[in-house]
Amino acid sequence: MRLRTFESFWLLKNGLLNSYPSLEKNISTEIIVIGGGITGALISDALISKNYKVTLLDKRDIGQGSTSATTSMLQYEIDTPLHKLADIMGEESAAECYKAGIKAIQDLGKLVGLKKIDCGFQKKRSLYCAHNKKAAEDLYKEFEIRNKYKLGVKWLTPAIVKKQYDIVSEGAILSGTAASVDAYKLTHELIRLNVKKGMQVFDQTDISEFDCRDDGVTVITKNGSRVDGKKIIFCSGFESTSLLKEKIAKLFYTYACVSEQNIAINKNIKDTLIWDTQDPYLYLRTTDDGRLLIGGEDSSNNISLFQQQKKEKKSTTLITKLGKLIPGLHFVEDFSWAGTFGSTKDGLPYIGASPEFANALFVLGFGGNGITFSVQGRSIITDLLAGKKNKLAQYYRFKR
Incomplete structure (x- = not known):
């Protein structure tokens, strides 16, 4: 494979x-x-x-x-939102799975520190942005249940997201626990x-x-x-x-590209992992050498013959989506790639x-x-x- x-x-x-x-x-x-x-x-x-x-x-x-x-984004969030996972397995059990994600990020930080491993591990926050008004309604439900179980979240209005991150959204969940690493x-x-x-x-x-x-x-x-x-x-x-x-699991291809070094970007983005509610979702993070990495555009097509053409097309789409999320950002692609990932029913x-x-x-x-x-x-x-x-x-x- x-x-x-x-x-x-x-x-x-x-x-x-x-x-x-x-x-x-x-x-x-x-x-x-x-x-x-x-x-x-x-x-x-x-x-x-x-x-x-x-x-x-x-x-x-x-x-x-x-x-x-991998993009090496360390998030406690599960691909299934907490309020939907609660419908599958019950609120308490679903919340435990989310809390286990928070603990895992903390544990990995301790492990890296204890062993003194130089791998670009950086504590960050996570910003989960609604891409339209309907998505904002669902995302606010998600905020409420995360807040109920004390997962360290805040709700940011569209105006605050724009002011703090230069990001266009319909609102967002800001989470206090996340990290990035060179896996x-x-x-x-x-x-x-x-x-x-x-x-x-x-x-x-x-x-x-x-x-x-x-x-x-x-x-x-x-x-x-x-x-x-x-x-x-x-x-x-x-x-x-x-x-x-x-x-x-269902397997699919996901795509990513990374900018040239020293991209001029809002300083708050440097300390935050960002993703949105689109399907497939767009996600972005900075790297420890001053680049912006963006990814998404998942595809079930895993035919090697067409991957180079598809990768180039997907990179263009990712950069276009990034421009809508952060208007005016100058992103010059340096590398792009694709990898196999998977999803489960829950x-x-x-x-x-x-x-x-x-x-x-x-x-x-x-x-x-x-x-x-x-x-x-x-x-x-x-x-x-x-x-x-x-x-x-x-x-x-x-x-x-």
Whole structure:
């Protein structure tokens, strides 16, 4: 599966930070982690902290799947608004999922600080803008329920949004908890640090088959090498959907482009993640090197032959939408790219065991805030491995 187009900004910005050997022999381990993106890096870090023996495998170089294409916007918001999620699972449960997103952003900030990782992590706020009057009515309902559960929100009128951000809207929710990061760099740093602690990493190692049994798991690579373990954890995101009979996600392509450095923009935007109520929504953030990154224009068409033409067309559309959102802004595109992402029926991830496989766990953080779901997966997975109950695991279970 092709997860991104070739001109991914984060990969061009950072280059190939670390390289690891491919697997050329038979080995045994305690836990096999499949996927060397941000999810695999976060989960393996949690496992190493609990003294598990971990081997991480990826068929690409580390971080070169969807992680190199993500916009790395860290939001507690779930793609399904809280007032609609409440209709699906009840208000209290829905609010807990939203609060878990807030905690995940805070936890990731603590993790980055504790390990002294230079990955452009910046605390920010989030501005959710209504693009028309009808959307403003629904968005105000969303504000009311978020405010009821003390999620740290304010309602801003169209005049205030324009004055503070130069943004044209019909009103907006301002949230106090959000962040941005370079997920590609964070992935590499977490893995590098844990290799020093004994984790084995093999990239360019493609799996041809795996066997999940009651007494353990076995992975066979395409070159015939074998890995035996007690458990296997799939952190391979959208590619994991092909392993499961259960249809858990709808996959699509999303597009992004980034400006040249030192774009002249309202100073409040530099400290705020911004998205709107259009479908598909437009989102934007600044980067740590002074650019503006915009994204959206999701498409179900994933045919590689047409991606270059479509990417250029989508970039033009994104820039046009940006001009309507922030009139007068001079945006000069420097890079553009596309990546595969997915959505679930309720906007929630799938984290935990699937009844289809013994001794296997999955961390599949679909949606616009996949990184925060992966952070939540750290405690869910370590609790499940230790035989402990975890309330979020019930919300994110398979067969729900």
